[in-house]
Amino acid sequence: MLLTAGNGDWVIIPLVMFLVKSFWIRFFTLTVLLNIELVAWYRFWRWFFTTFIPERKKIRETIEFTKEVAKELKQKGYAERVVEHFEGTFEWAVHPDRWLFRTIKAGGHAGMFFLGWEPFMAGGRMAGVILCVTTNWKNGLYPLIAGNCVHVLIAMGSWNLIFFLWEKYKGLLVAVVIISALFIARGYIWKRLKK
Numbered sequence: 001m002l003l004t005a006g007n008g009d010w011v012i013i014p015l016v017m018f019l020v021k022s023f024w025i026r027f028f029t030l031t032v033l034l035n036i037e038l039v040a041w042y043r044f045w046r047w048f049f050t051t052f053i054p055e056r057k058k059i060r061e062t063i064e065f066t067k068e069v070a071k072e073l074k075q076k077g078y079a080e081r082v083v084e085h086f087e088g089t090f091e092w093a094v095h096p097d098r099w100l101f102r103t104i105k106a107g108g109h110a111g112m113f114f115l116g117w118e119p120f121m122a123g124g125r126m127a128g129v130i131l132c133v134t135t136n137w138k139n140g141l142y143p144l145i146a147g148n149c150v151h152v153l154i155a156m157g158s159w160n161l162i163f164f165l166w167e168k169y170k171g172l173l174v175a176v177v178i179i180s181a182l183f184i185a186r187g188y189i190w191k192r193l194k195k
Contacts, residue, residue, distance in 0.1 A: 008030075008033070008034045008037055008155075009155055012030070012033055012034065013030055013034075013152070013155050013156065013159055014159050016029050016030055016033070017156065017159050017160075017163070023156075026156060027152060027153070027156065030152045030155075030156065031148075031149050031152050034148055034151075034152055035145050035148055035149070038125060038129060038141070038144060038145060038148055039141070039145075041126060041129045042129050042132060042133060042141055045129055045130055045133040046133045049133055049134060050133075109139075109140070109142075109143040110143070112128050112131075112132070112140045112141075112143040112144045112147065113143040113144070113146055113147040114147065115127060115128035115131075115144060115147060116128060116143065116144040116145065116146060116147020116148040116149075116150065116151060117147035117148070117149075117150035117151045117154065118147075118151070119151065119154050119155070119158070125144065125147075125148060125151070128140070128144045128147075129141070129144065132144065
């Protein structure tokens with residue numbers, strides 16, 4: 001929930017654009033905030049891959065020697081499930097045989113710059129951060145941050161278009177959302193009635 005509340009593209013950018021009217025102040029503020037976010041993610045993933053994962057075996061051994069609470073957590077699989085979730089969720093971004101890993105590594109700084117600015121793939125910047133951490137390529141963070149600055153410009157333009165369309169076609173857009181919600185509800189109710 002915290003990640004959703006602080007999502008740069010869907011929360012921070014529209015909020016800053018709503019509160020600040022000057023283009024340059026918007027751009028500077030968003031660039032600083034979203035690049036701080038990238039560096040924070042870099043530090044988190046560095047800790048996760050260099051400290052937490054190697055210590056995983058020690059964590060397992062410690063859990064086995066603890067009292068009833070730890071035994072119950074282990075029996076229910078909670079501790080293992082958390083570690084496996086993180087490993088499985090982000091394995092796609094760091095596995096050396098994946099096309100993304102090979103392409104970005106071959107592209108070098110240009111590939112990292114692309115991951116920074118690209119607006120097409122959700123999580124491109126996160127994949128870049130994870131790639132930098134897993135390959136211990138600290139200098140790859142610089143083109144990623146530069147690309148993120150371009151991404152801020154693209155996102156600001158996209159949100160300006162959305163705000164413009166909202167002001168011009170507010171009634172039509174509300175009607176489309178309501179009709180879509182009714183169709184979704186109808187489908188859900190229809191499935192329930194068939195059971």
